[in-house]
Amino acid sequence: MTIRLYDTSARQTRDFTPLTPGCVSIYLCGATVQAAPHIGHIRSGLNFDIMRRWFSYRGYEVTFVRNVTDIDDKILVKAADSGEPWWSIGYRNERAFNDAYEALGCLPPTYEPRATGHIPEMIEMMRGLIERGHAYAVEGNVYFDVRSLAGYLRLSNQELDNVPNAGDAGDGKRDGRDFAMWKAAKPGEPSWETPWGRGRPGWHLECSAMAHKYLGSHFDIHGGGIDLIFPHHENEIAQAVAYGDDFAAYWAHNAWVTMSGEKMSKSLGNSVLVSEMVKRWRPIVLRYYLGTPHYRSMIEYSEEALREAESAFARIEGFVQRVVEKAGPVEPATEVPLAFAEALDDDLGVPQALAIIHTTVRQGNSALTADDKESAVARLAEVRAMLGVLGLDPLDEHWCDDGERGDDLHGVVDSLVRLVLEQRQAARARKDYGTADAIRDQLQQSGLVIEDTPAGPRWELGPR
Ligand SMILES: Nc1ncnc2c1ncn2[C@@H]1O[C@H](COP(=O)(O)OP(=O)(O)OP(=O)(O)O)[C@@H](O)[C@H]1O
Numbered sequence: 073m074t075i076r077l078y079d080t081s082a083r084q085t086r087d088f089t090p091l092t093p094g095c096v097s098i099y100l101c102g103a104t105v106q107a108a109p110h111i112g113h114i115r116s117g118l119n120f121d122i123m124r125r126w127f128s129y130r131g132y133e134v135t136f137v138r139n140v141t142d143i144d145d146k147i148l149v150k151a152a153d154s155g156e157p158w159w160s161i162g163y164r165n166e167r168a169f170n171d172a173y174e175a176l177g178c179l180p181p182t183y184e185p186r187a188t189g190h191i192p193e194m195i196e197m198m199r200g201l202i203e204r205g206h207a208y209a210v211e212g213n214v215y216f217d218v219r220s221l222a223g224y225l226r227l228s229n230q231e232l233d234n235v236p237n238a239g240d241a242g243d244g245k246r247d248g249r250d251f252a253m254w255k256a257a258k259p260g261e262p263s264w265e266t267p268w269g270r271g272r273p274g275w276h277l278e279c280s281a282m283a284h285k286y287l288g289s290h291f292d293i294h295g296g297g298i299d300l301i302f303p304h305h306e307n308e309i310a311q312a313v314a315y316g317d318d319f320a321a322y323w324a325h326n327a328w329v330t331m332s333g334e335k336m337s338k339s340l341g342n343s344v345l346v347s348e349m350v351k352r353w354r355p356i357v358l359r360y361y362l363g364t365p366h367y368r369s370m371i372e373y374s375e376e377a378l379r380e381a382e383s384a385f386a387r388i389e390g391f392v393q394r395v396v397e398k399a400g401p402v403e404p405a406t407e408v409p410l411a412f413a414e415a416l417d418d419d420l421g422v423p424q425a426l427a428i429i430h431t432t433v434r435q436g437n438s439a440l441t442a443d444d445k446e447s448a449v450a451r452l453a454e455v456r457a458m459l460g461v462l463g464l465d466p467l468d469e470h471w472c473d474d475g476e477r478g479d480d481l482h483g484v485v486d487s488l489v490r491l492v493l494e495q496r497q498a499a500r501a502r503k504d505y506g507t508a509d510a511i512r513d514q515l516q517q518s519g520l521v522i523e524d525t526p527a528g529p530r531w532e533l534g535p536r
């Protein structure tokens with residue numbers, strides 16, 4: 073068995089050969105914590121969550137680093153506009169990202185470094201690059217000299233001369249395409265002392281320095297969304313390679329969640345926040361929706377597709393519940409079916425793997441219909457093992473805990489509602505219709521719909 077991955081750098085799918093047998097090291101560009109996460113951000117986290125789960129299943133020891141960009145132009149602009157300190161914006165949104173990752177069942181990374189905690193490492197890298205003639209300081213800015221590095225832009229397969237020259241006359245750059253690793257301090261902005269003056273890091277330097285610190289000079293896989301290939305990843309490579317690192321052996325990029333064909337993006341104003349989505353859809357359904365298309369295919373956001381995901385997942389869940397009702401608890405199988413494993417080995421072919429899950433569910437349902445308990449249990453064990461790899465096993469602790477708490481809460485709400493309804497009945501009995509109606513209105517305002525039935529009043533949660 074060999075895992076194959078599409079490597080953006082090679083522009084083809086390649087057999088995965090780990091640098092250290094039995095281990096895999098992954099660096100994923102994480103959030104710029106300028107705002108709360110939309111579902112596109114979490115798609116990226118989810119795709120790589122499934123990747124690491126698959127490597128773990130295949131017996132690899134996974135080191136997974138996902139950074140937090142907590143200092144960046146966008147955060148500083150927000151701070152200046154709102155008056156909220158830059159670090160307050162960062163911490164608040166970092167928490168929102170963590171809540172979203174947790175809600176959707178993404179395993180925590182091995183390390184989650186914040187950029188601002190790694191300024192000494194960044195200074196060290198700049199010092200090395202200046203010494204080797206790949207970078208230079210101009211009035212407190214430190215620029216990377218793109219012409220000094222043969223092979224720059226190999227990842228995105230571009231010619232430097234074809235890249236638009238964004239430099240301004242007088243900015244001191246040797247070439248307008250030289251990018252800032254370090255930006256000279258501006259009044260009112262945070263800054264750190266360096267041998268070249270006070271200033272703050274550029275985004276690209278942050279990732280090169282943090283990848284180097286936690287994964288060393290050569291690691292297995294670097295990931296991020298396709299929007300990061302150029303300039304961010306090109307510039308990360310340039311810094312690292314010029315510094316003497318081999319850097320990433322494979323480059324994996326997830327496609328976007330789009331709206332009307334455009335990247336879902338805070339700056340375009342077409343984003344749907346995870347915090348809003350989880351009020352309307354169960355997080356496990358959201359995970360199914362965002363995590364099951366192939367990671368290199370675009371997901372065009374649509375309510376209809378979400379409803380389809382909901383009913384597809386309900387088919388799986390219904391089977392799980394029916395078998396458990398009939399046969400009691402069933403543990404996941406120790407191995408997933410071969411066809412499922414082959415699908416995931418082939419560049420994480422989740423759609424094909426999912427088809428195997430649905431086929432197994434159908435077989436299990438037929439076994440239930442035929443009253444073949446043994447076969448139904450065997451199919452459920454396989455289904456649980458497969459769902460577990462995708463982080464979608466409804467019986468997994470992560471999702472069950474919520475369910476159990478939900479059940480407890482349901483009982484509590486039920487007895488409270490009954491108490492209130494009795495008071496309403498009593499008010500009616502004494503012809504105090506004002507009070508009876510007021511009670512009903514209050515229940516409705518709290519999101520409950522009350523129905524009077526011959527068997528007495530019933531309640532349920534109303535539409536959100
Ligand atoms: N719509 C999207 N679909 C898939 N991945 C995305 C999407 N938007 C951002 N990402 C990915 O999420 C990760 C974190 O992104 P980052 O915080 O830098 O946001 P961003 O690209 O600046 O987002 P925005 O455009 O909304 O400001 C990156 O790997 C990025 O490629």
Ligand SMILES: [Zn+2]
Nearest residue numbers: 101102279304
């Ligand atoms: Zn990065």
